[in-house]
Amino acid sequence: MNRTISVSPFSDQKPGTSGLRKKVPVFQKTGYTEAFIQSIFDSLDGFEGKSLVIGGDGRFYNREVIQTAIRMAAANGFGRVLVGQGGILSTPAASHLIRKTKAFGGLILSASHNPGGPTEDFGIKYNISNGGPAPEKITEEIHARSQVIDRYMIADFDDVDLDLIGTFEAGGMAIEVVDPVSDYADLMETLFDFDAIRTMVAGGFKVAFDAMHAVTGPYASEILVRRIGVDPALVFNATPLEDFGGHHPDPNLVHAKALYDLMMGPDAPDFGAASDGDGDRNLIIGKGVFVTPSDSLAMLAANAHLAPGYKDGLKGIARSMPTSGAADRVAAKLGVEMHETPTGWKFFGNLLDAGRCTICGEESAGTGSDHVREKDGLWAVLLWLNILAARRQSVKQIVEDHWAEYGRTYYSRHDYEAIETDKANELMAALEETLDTMAGRQTGSMVVERADSFTYHDPVDGSVSRNQGIRIFFEGGSRLVFRLSGTGTSGATLRVYMERYEPDSARHDQETQAALAPLIEAAENLAGIAGRTGRTAPTVIT
Known part of the structure; x- marks a missing residue:
C-alpha cells in the first residue's frame, strides 16, 4: 500500500x-x-x-x-x-x-x-x-x-x-x-593491462593502499589483492565502518599521514595510494615523493597511451579552474583541446558526453576519464600502476622526467575551515570590489597582471556559470585563486590556491611552501584573511 x-x-x-x-x-x-x-x-x-x-x-x-x-x-x-x-x-x-x-x-x-x-x-x-x-x-x-x-x-x-x-x-x-564490486572490477580489466601489473607485483614491486575504513576496502581487496596479487598486509583499513574508524576519510597528507610516513620511511613500498569515503578521490605517493593531484592529472594524461584503454590517444583534457595549469602544457604538446571548468564534476559531463575530452581532474584529488561520469580513485591508482609497469621506472623518476620536459608547477591549497559564513562572504565581496583596479598593483615582490571573477561558458550547451571563484594572475605566470567551498556542512570554508610555474630544472628541488612564500604573502596582503576572519593560519595545507 x-x-x-x-x-x-x-x-x-x-x-x-x-x-x-x-x-x-x-x-x-x-x-x-x-x-x-x-x-x-x-x-x-x-x-x-x-x-x-x-x-x-x-x-x-x-x-x-x-x-x-x-x-x-x-x-x-x-x-x-x-x-x-x-x-x-x-x-x-x-x-x-x-x-x-x-x-x-x-x-x-x-x-x-x-x-x-x-x-x-x-x-x-x-x-x-x-x-x-x-x-x-x-x-x-x-x-x-x-x-x-x-x-x-x-x-x-x-x-x-x-x-x-x-x-x-x-x-x-x-x-x-x-x-557492488564485480561489474566495476570487470570494467577496470578492460582499461588496464592487468597482466603487466601482475608481473610487476610478482617481481617484488610493493604496493600499499589505505582504504581509510571507507567504501574502497572491498574494491581494493578484489582488484588489488585478488586480481593483481598485492600483499593483503599492505592494504590498510579495508573494512568499511560507519564512522570510518573515527577519522576523516580524506586522502590528503593530514588524514592519510600514516601512509605518507610509511612512504617516506627507509623501508617504503614502491607505490602508495589511498581513496576517500565514497571512492572517487585518490592520493598518490611514490617512495620518497608525493605527487600533487594537479601534477598527477598532467602525468596521467601524458602517459595514458601506455594503458590499453587509452592507446589511441586523448580527445582532450579538462581541469577545474583552481587546478594548476600543469595539464595545459600536456594538452598543448599533444595537440588536443584543453578545457577549464568550474569546480564540480557535473561540468565535465557535457565535455565527456560530447567527446571533447578523455581525461579530467580536480586539484582536490579527483581524477577520471570517459569510462564513467564521476571522478574515480581506484581508476587513477590502476592507471599509475599500468604506467609504472610499462615504463619500468620509479614514481620519482617519472615525476622528475615530467618536470624536466614540461617544467614544474609549485602548487598548494590553504583551507580555512568553519569560518563564520558572513565573514567569508564579506571577504569575497571585498576582493571582488577591487578586481577592476587590481592590475598593476604590487604586493611584496609580485605585480598583479590581471584579475577576474571566473565565468564559464559551456562549449557544448552554451550555458553560463558565473562567480566561480576569484583569479589573480601575476607577472611571470604565478596565480592566486580564492573561492568558497560547497562541500562542508558547518560555516564556510575559504580555499586559497597558489601556483608558480618554474621551467628551470635547476630550481625543481625547492620545498613547496618556501617556493610559494611570495604568493602566500600576497594572498594575505590582497584579501586580509587574518583581519577579516581572525585566522592567522590555514586549518589544512595540501
Whole structure:
C-alpha cells in the first residue's frame, strides 16, 4: 500500500556541488530526508517503470536512508531499484552501474571525504542517466521544489535484506541487490593491462593502499589483492565502518599521514595510494615523493597511451579552474583541446558526453576519464600502476622526467575551515570590489597582471556559470585563486590556491611552501584573511 504523508518545507535543502550535505541529526528530523528525496522525484519526468540505482559509502545512517529511498521509489512509480549489497556502492561504481543498466538515474548516499558517525556528516546526491551528477538546471529545480513541498509518497513493506544478493519484489517494484564490486572490477580489466601489473607485483614491486575504513576496502581487496596479487598486509583499513574508524576519510597528507610516513620511511613500498569515503578521490605517493593531484592529472594524461584503454590517444583534457595549469602544457604538446571548468564534476559531463575530452581532474584529488561520469580513485591508482609497469621506472623518476620536459608547477591549497559564513562572504565581496583596479598593483615582490571573477561558458550547451571563484594572475605566470567551498556542512570554508610555474630544472628541488612564500604573502596582503576572519593560519595545507 502506498501512503501520501503531509510535510512542511525545510529552508535549507539547497544542493551544493555534490548534492545535499548536512549533519546526521538534520537528516533525522521528521520528514527531512523524505522531503528532499520527494523533491528530487518531483523534479524529474518520465521515470515511470524505469530503473533507479541506489548506493552509498557505508557511513552512519546509510542503511536507514536506503530503505526509505527504496519505499519512496516504489510509491513514486519506478519499476526497478538496483542497490549495492550491504548498501555499499562507490560513487564511480554507481556511475558505471547506471550506465551499464541504462538506469534512469541514481541516488548516491555519501558525504564523500567528510567524517561519518551519529553526529557527523551525511549526504544525498542525484545522478542522471549518463551516470554523472545532476546539472545545475536539475539541482535548481530540486531546490525550488523543496521550498514548496507539501507531501511525500512512500510504500508500506518490510525492510529489504540488503545483505542478500538476489531479486525481490515489493510494492509492485523489482528490487535487485547486486554485488557492488564485480561489474566495476570487470570494467577496470578492460582499461588496464592487468597482466603487466601482475608481473610487476610478482617481481617484488610493493604496493600499499589505505582504504581509510571507507567504501574502497572491498574494491581494493578484489582488484588489488585478488586480481593483481598485492600483499593483503599492505592494504590498510579495508573494512568499511560507519564512522570510518573515527577519522576523516580524506586522502590528503593530514588524514592519510600514516601512509605518507610509511612512504617516506627507509623501508617504503614502491607505490602508495589511498581513496576517500565514497571512492572517487585518490592520493598518490611514490617512495620518497608525493605527487600533487594537479601534477598527477598532467602525468596521467601524458602517459595514458601506455594503458590499453587509452592507446589511441586523448580527445582532450579538462581541469577545474583552481587546478594548476600543469595539464595545459600536456594538452598543448599533444595537440588536443584543453578545457577549464568550474569546480564540480557535473561540468565535465557535457565535455565527456560530447567527446571533447578523455581525461579530467580536480586539484582536490579527483581524477577520471570517459569510462564513467564521476571522478574515480581506484581508476587513477590502476592507471599509475599500468604506467609504472610499462615504463619500468620509479614514481620519482617519472615525476622528475615530467618536470624536466614540461617544467614544474609549485602548487598548494590553504583551507580555512568553519569560518563564520558572513565573514567569508564579506571577504569575497571585498576582493571582488577591487578586481577592476587590481592590475598593476604590487604586493611584496609580485605585480598583479590581471584579475577576474571566473565565468564559464559551456562549449557544448552554451550555458553560463558565473562567480566561480576569484583569479589573480601575476607577472611571470604565478596565480592566486580564492573561492568558497560547497562541500562542508558547518560555516564556510575559504580555499586559497597558489601556483608558480618554474621551467628551470635547476630550481625543481625547492620545498613547496618556501617556493610559494611570495604568493602566500600576497594572498594575505590582497584579501586580509587574518583581519577579516581572525585566522592567522590555514586549518589544512595540501
